[in-house]
Amino acid sequence: MDETDELLSIRAAELYYEENKTQDEIGQALRLTRWKVGRLLAQAKQRGFIRIEILHPRARRLPIERRLREERGLSDAIVVSSAGVAGPEELQARTAQAAADYLTALRPVPRTLGVSWGRTLYEISQHLRNGWATGVNVVQINGGVSLNRRPGTAAATAVGIAQKGGGQATLLPSPAILERLETKQAIESDRVVAGVIELARSADAYLFSAGAADESSVHVESGYLSVSDVDLLVAKGAVGDVVGRYLDSDGNIVDPALDARTVGLTLDELRQAPLAIAVIAGQAKHPVADAVVRSGLCTVLVTDEATALHLLDG
Amino acid sequence: MDETDELLSIRAAELYYEENKTQDEIGQALRLTRWKVGRLLAQAKQRGFIRIEILHPRARRLPIERRLREERGLSDAIVVSSAGVAGPEELQARTAQAAADYLTALRPVPRTLGVSWGRTLYEISQHLRNGWATGVNVVQINGGVSLNRRPGTAAATAVGIAQKGGGQATLLPSPAILERLETKQAIESDRVVAGVIELARSADAYLFSAGAADESSVHVESGYLSVSDVDLLVAKGAVGDVVGRYLDSDGNIVDPALDARTVGLTLDELRQAPLAIAVIAGQAKHPVADAVVRSGLCTVLVTDEATALHLLDG
DNA sequence: GGCGATTCTGCTCAGATGAGCAGCCGGGCC
DNA sequence: GGCCCGGCTGCTCATCTGAGCAGAATCGCC
Numbered sequence: 001m002d003e004t005d006e007l008l009s010i011r012a013a014e015l016y017y018e019e020n021k022t023q024d025e026i027g028q029a030l031r032l033t034r035w036k037v038g039r040l041l042a043q044a045k046q047r048g049f050i051r052i053e054i055l056h057p058r059a060r061r062l063p064i065e066r067r068l069r070e071e072r073g074l075s076d077a078i079v080v081s082s083a084g085v086a087g088p089e090e091l092q093a094r095t096a097q098a099a100a101d102y103l104t105a106l107r108p109v110p111r112t113l114g115v116s117w118g119r120t121l122y123e124i125s126q127h128l129r130n131g132w133a134t135g136v137n138v139v140q141i142n143g144g145v146s147l148n149r150r151p152g153t154a155a156a157t158a159v160g161i162a163q164k165g166g167g168q169a170t171l172l173p174s175p176a177i178l179e180r181l182e183t184k185q186a187i188e189s190d191r192v193v194a195g196v197i198e199l200a201r202s203a204d205a206y207l208f209s210a211g212a213a214d215e216s217s218v219h220v221e222s223g224y225l226s227v228s229d230v231d232l233l234v235a236k237g238a239v240g241d242v243v244g245r246y247l248d249s250d251g252n253i254v255d256p257a258l259d260a261r262t263v264g265l266t267l268d269e270l271r272q273a274p275l276a277i278a279v280i281a282g283q284a285k286h287p288v289a290d291a292v293v294r295s296g297l298c299t300v301l302v303t304d305e306a307t308a309l310h311l312l313d314g
Numbered sequence: 315m316d317e318t319d320e321l322l323s324i325r326a327a328e329l330y331y332e333e334n335k336t337q338d339e340i341g342q343a344l345r346l347t348r349w350k351v352g353r354l355l356a357q358a359k360q361r362g363f364i365r366i367e368i369l370h371p372r373a374r375r376l377p378i379e380r381r382l383r384e385e386r387g388l389s390d391a392i393v394v395s396s397a398g399v400a401g402p403e404e405l406q407a408r409t410a411q412a413a414a415d416y417l418t419a420l421r422p423v424p425r426t427l428g429v430s431w432g433r434t435l436y437e438i439s440q441h442l443r444n445g446w447a448t449g450v451n452v453v454q455i456n457g458g459v460s461l462n463r464r465p466g467t468a469a470a471t472a473v474g475i476a477q478k479g480g481g482q483a484t485l486l487p488s489p490a491i492l493e494r495l496e497t498k499q500a501i502e503s504d505r506v507v508a509g510v511i512e513l514a515r516s517a518d519a520y521l522f523s524a525g526a527a528d529e530s531s532v533h534v535e536s537g538y539l540s541v542s543d544v545d546l547l548v549a550k551g552a553v554g555d556v557v558g559r560y561l562d563s564d565g566n567i568v569d570p571a572l573d574a575r576t577v578g579l580t581l582d583e584l585r586q587a588p589l590a591i592a593v594i595a596g597q598a599k600h601p602v603a604d605a606v607v608r609s610g611l612c613t614v615l616v617t618d619e620a621t622a623l624h625l626l627d628g
Numbered sequence: 629g630g631c632g633a634t635t636c637t638g639c640t641c642a643g644a645t646g647a648g649c650a651g652c653c654g655g656g657c658c
Numbered sequence: 659g660g661c662c663c664g665g666c667t668g669c670t671c672a673t674c675t676g677a678g679c680a681g682a683a684t685c686g687c688c
Contacts, residue, residue: 010370017366018376022674035638038676044368051367051397052331056324059363062332083365336644349668352645629688636683645674652667658660 009040095281100127114203117154125160136165142264144176240288251295323354409595414441428517431468439474450479456557456578458490519589554602565609
């Protein structure tokens with residue numbers, strides 16, 4: 001395509017997309033046949049001169065979703081558009097909304113849904129509508145009820161999802177990470193705790209997010225880990241955590257001793273789940289999102305456009 | 315349109331624009347008739363959910379051009395797209411290119427073209443192609459040959475435009491602004507100078523830019539004015555200059571005494587021209603662009619998208 | 629300069645789309 | 659409850675558009 005044709009295709013595109021002329025009219029204006037105009041427009045599209053964006057908080061990027069499914073082996077992917085996004089909070093909100101939409105449309109409806117907790121999960125619970133399902137029971141899959149700065153958030157998340165879904169919530173009454181291995185083992189052998197974990201293992205579907213390995217982590221905020229603990233994990237290769245378990249970029253546990261003191265489903269248990277929905281958004285979580293997807297921690301990913309493109313990069 | 319329809323129209327738009335499905339196929343996917351799908355898409359467009367951009371340095375914004383013609387009474391307007399622009403320099407380059415394109419396509423071809431000088435005009439001269447016209451003579455319409463930091467730029471501009479257009483350049487051998495009124499009058503009464511100005515008055519068309527009233531002005535750079543002179547002009551309401559003459563937001567001369575010492579066509583002479591092409595781009599020139607258009611200094615405006623939208627705002 | 633290969637052009641035709649219209653449905657008002 | 663009105667729905671039909679194709683033009687190579 002030479003310079004002249006390139007310019008002509010731009011002129012044609014202006015008349016076609018901005019002035020809503022027919023290809024025939026454009027042909028008359030530019031002294032071309034309508035077939036030539038059609039071909040110029042096709043080339044303009046094909047060479048990327050035409051960008052079409054859907055500007056809406058609920059807009060998704062289907063081509064990227066398809067690539068995630070095909071190139072990363074996900075059984076499903078939901079990618080929210082970043083077009084016209086105001087800030088990281090809105091990105092997070094859009095992603096949470098998309099996750100809520102996905103859950104609502106999910107078929108078959110899971111009888112029992114295992115959930116983690118955290119900012120993302122809480123936001124999803126807020127976005128779910130009353131009656132999003134009927135009879136969905138919710139069970140927590142990792143510990144962490146009490147130590148939160150805003151106590152009850154973890155519980156409110158699970159209870160909210162359950163209530164709006166017409167079911168019961170089963171909380172895991174345990175800290176996320178215990179200081180001593182013995183305490184952790186003692187807690188896990190408690191009849192109630194063991195029962196909850198058993199129920200969690202039997203869930204039809206899991207819904208969880210991932211945390212970045214930095215000082216903004218919920219574990220730091222909640223007091224389970226200190227900033228220096230996290231620094232140490234990062235030094236060992238940690239990119240973030242899933243259900244409280246810190247993993248490296250290959251999806252392996254970074255600190256087995258710490259992991260042994262962490263209450264809840266293990267990463268391998270999650271990996272075996274037929275339906276594991278990860279919801280991960282934001283620049284800071286790109287590395288951990290990569291680890292989650294590469295190591296097969298989820299079958300379904302809900303994320304934002306930038307994160308998705310990052311995943312497809314490598 | 316209720317929430318459900320809004321969401322549906324977004325889903326439809328995704329399938330239509332991103333997945334290239336037909337409206338019929340979308341209808342099947344969303345369990346709608348194809349007519350409903352068509353209506354949803356129409357609404358999505360109409361409500362602004364669909365943004366179509368033409369990403370190309372030569373892309374123009376025809377709807378904005380139309381509004382400038384209709385709402386600001388211009389006989390023609392060229393608005394270059396800001397989509398995907400890298401920085402102010404590229405915006406300037408795109409606008410200069412568009413001005414060169416406009417000149418090249420101009421019919422009837424002017425026999426004599428009056429031009430000002432400055433960064434913008436120089437860039438336009440660079441963008442013009444050899445043989446852009448045949449037999450177009452060029453005449454400078456304001457003084458300023460010698461004092462430039464890069465001497466000869468003003469001359470090179472006029473000569474370049476003329477040579478590439480197969481004609482002669484007539485330079486105005488005079489400073490832009492003189493220190494004493496008597497000197498200015500003496501210069502103007504010089505036979506050569508008077509002849510050039512007479513020729514300038516008789517030009518078929520004028521091509522000029524405008525300068526912002528700040529320390530980056532060419533007059534400061536060239537030493538005709540000091541920074542404090544410009545500050546004083548700003549204090550008196552100056553928004554910028556056209557052919558060396560400083561005007562306020564209503565297009566009136568800010569400092570009549572200074573104006574009397576400025577050599578070249580007057581603003582009122584420009585206003586009476588049947589074809590006066592102003593080329594003005596960049597954030598810094600929004601106020602002066604406004605003054606130029608509002609006070610009828612040009613019949614044709616070549617500008618960038620942001621400046622055009624600023625003009626249409628008020 | 630001649631010749632084959634490739635690209636380009638303008639066509640036919642079928643599928644996709646938008647305008648316009650009659651019938652239907654639902655809400656508001658008596 | 660009955661009636662009117664506005665908006666919505668699904669249709670027909672005309673127009674617009676893209677795929678595919680045969681001939682024309684152009685290019686590159688000898």
